[in-house]
Amino acid sequence: MGDDCRGCQKWEEHIYWSRFQAVQFFQILSGCYNEQLAVPQKFVNNLREKLAGCVALKGPSGAIWNVGLTACGEKLYFQRGWKEFVEEHSLQENDLLIFKYNGGSQFDVVMFDQQSYCEKEASYFIRKCGHQELPSRGKANGNPTPVTPLTPETNSESSVEVIRATTKRKKPREAQTSVKQGTRGKRGARKGSMSRIRSAEIQLKSNRRPVTEEEKANAIQMASAVASCYGFVVIMAPGNVYKGFFLSIPTDWAGKYLPTTEKNFDLTLRVKENAWTTRCYHRKISGSGYRKFVLENNLEEFDVCVFRLASRSDDIVFDVSIFRVVEEVVPPSRVTQAVPSRCYKRRK
Template sequence: MKIEKIVNLKEFLWIAYELKIGFNGILWVNDSVIVQEEKSVLSSWLQRFRVFVTEMTDVCAQCKTWRKKQYWNEFPDNKHHFFKIMLGDFENYLRIPRKFKDEYREKLSQRVTLRGPSGDSWTAALAQRGEDIELRNGWRDFVKDHSLEEGDFLVFQHVESSLFNVLIFDKTGCEREDSHFVIQGKGTKSRTGKGKCYESNRRPLTKKDKERAFRLASKHSTTRPSCKIRMKQSHTIPREFADNCLPMESQEIKLRVGSKIWRVSLNRRNVQCTLNKGWAHFVLDNNLETEDYCVLELADTGTSQQPLTLDVHIYRAVEKIVPLKVILP
C-alpha cells in the first residue's frame, strides 16, 4: 500500500483517540507517524477531526457567554468593579468604561455617590456624551479634595444602586495613605495619636502655587546627598536615596529643622522606605500641608550610640503660614 502522508504524532494521537482509529498499518519514525492508508480514508479522518474541533470551539464560546451573563446578572453588585487611570483632562470629567455602562445602563441614576477611603461621600452627575457617559458636576470636588494627580489609579466598586466605593493608588502601585484622611469639602485632615484631628486653613491652591513649591525645591543646592519629597501625607522616601544613603534595617532616625530635632521611625518594608512613628508630630509642628516640599539632606550617618540625622529644608506652596485648625474626631 502506498504511503500517502506524514502526520505529526500529537495530531495523530488526537485523531486516533477521538475517532477510535486503530493502529494497523502505521509506521513510526521518530516523533512522526507515517500513515499507510488510501488518500480518501485519510482525508475522511482529517475532516471528521476538523468538525470535532469546530464543535468544541462553539461549546467554549457558549460557556463564555453563559459566564458573562452569570457575572453581570446573578452576582451581587459589590462583585462588579472597574478602574480608571487619571490621564488627560481628568480634573473635569471621568468617562465610565463602555462595557460597564452597557451592563448598568438601567441601574444607574442621573447622580451617583462616590464614597472615598475615608468614609466620606461625594455626589457627581452622570452626563451623556455621544455613546459614552461621564462623571461631571461634583467630580471636580472629589478630585480637588483628594488632590488627585496624573498617573493616580482609581478602583471603583459598585456597592448598590448608584453608590460606588473608590480606592486610590499612586504611581508606586500602593494605596495612597492620605486618601484615608479626607473630609468632604475640606480636603485632607491629619490625626495624631492623641485623637485630635486637624484641617487646613490655607487658601485654595492655584497651579502657580504648586509649581512654585516644586521650582524652589528643585533649585535647592547642596553638596551633600539629598532628595525631595512632596507632601500629600505620603511619607515614602525616594528609593534611590533610601538605598544609597539610609540604613537597610528599620530603626529610629532624627529629622532636624534649624536647631530643633524630631525623632521618627524609619521603616523598611520590601523595596519601600517610609517615615512612620513621630512623622505626624513633625508634620504638625512644622505646619506642613499638601503640595509643600521637603528637601532631605544627609547630615551624618550616625553611630552605634546616635541615630542618623537628616536636615530638612521646607518649601511651601503658600509662603504665608496659617496654623491648622483643630477639629473634633
C-alpha cells in the first residue's frame, strides 16, 4: 500500500510539473530580502531549463520588472533588478509573495501584508516609468553587456521596442548589369537571376491555425520582458521563415556591438544545447545554416525571437530565445514550384 501511494505521488508530481500551464510558489521575505530572493529548490529542479538568465515579474498593477537570475551552485536567486522591485512596492520583512509562473520566463506576483494578512492595496497602483539598462560597450563579469534594441518599431503594449523584420532584399548587382557591356554583362545578369531562383527553391506554407491579435501581443510582451538582457527582438516575417530565408541585423546595433569590421563573417545561432553555424553578409544572416535553424525550430510568421550576443571574440555566438504566438507546433509544408524549362521542337 505504501509503494502504491508513493507511485501515485510521483505520478501526480510529474503531471503537475510537466502538464500544468501555470505553477506557483510563495516566499516570506526575511533576512537580506531586499538584495536577493531564493527560488524554492523544488521549483528550480523541475523548471531550471525553462528559466532564462532574466525573468519578468509582473506586479498587480500590470507593470513589468526585468529581474536577473543568478546561479549559486544548484540554487537560483532573483538578484539584479530585484532591489528596485522591492523598493517600488514598499515591501517589508515578513511580507508574503506568491509567484505564479505562466511560462515564457514570466511570473505574476501577488503581495500580502505582514500584519493584516491581506493584499497590499498599494501594489495595484504602482507607476513604472521603465527600467531599461543603457546600452554600452564592454563586458561585465565576462559576459556581454546587456543591450536594448536600437532600431525598433515601438509596440504600444510594451515600453520595450522591437524590430519587425523586413522581407525586402536588394537586387544582386549582377542582375543590374547593363546589356550594353556585352557578353560579360549578360553572364552577370544570368548569374544574378540564377541566385534568385536558388533562393526561391524552398518555399513553405503554414499549417498553423489563424492567430489572434491578442496572441501576437502576448508573444511580443513576453519577448520584450527579457529584451534588456538579450540584445534585440525580431518579429518574424514571411521572408525570414517561409521563403528567401534571411534575417537583417539592426544597423545601429551591429555598429556598436559586433566586434568585427568585416562585412561578411560566420556566426553561430544557439538554442539551448543546439547550434547552427551560418553566414552574415552585409548584416544579413542567410545561407543553409540559417534555413536549418528556421526549419528545425519550426519558426513561423509572428513568432518573436530574442537574440543575445553571447560571444564576440573570435567566434560570434547568439543565444536565441523563441516566443511562439501559438504553443502547438504544426510543421509547415513545402510548396511545390514549377521549374521553368525550355521547349525544343522535335525534328521530323
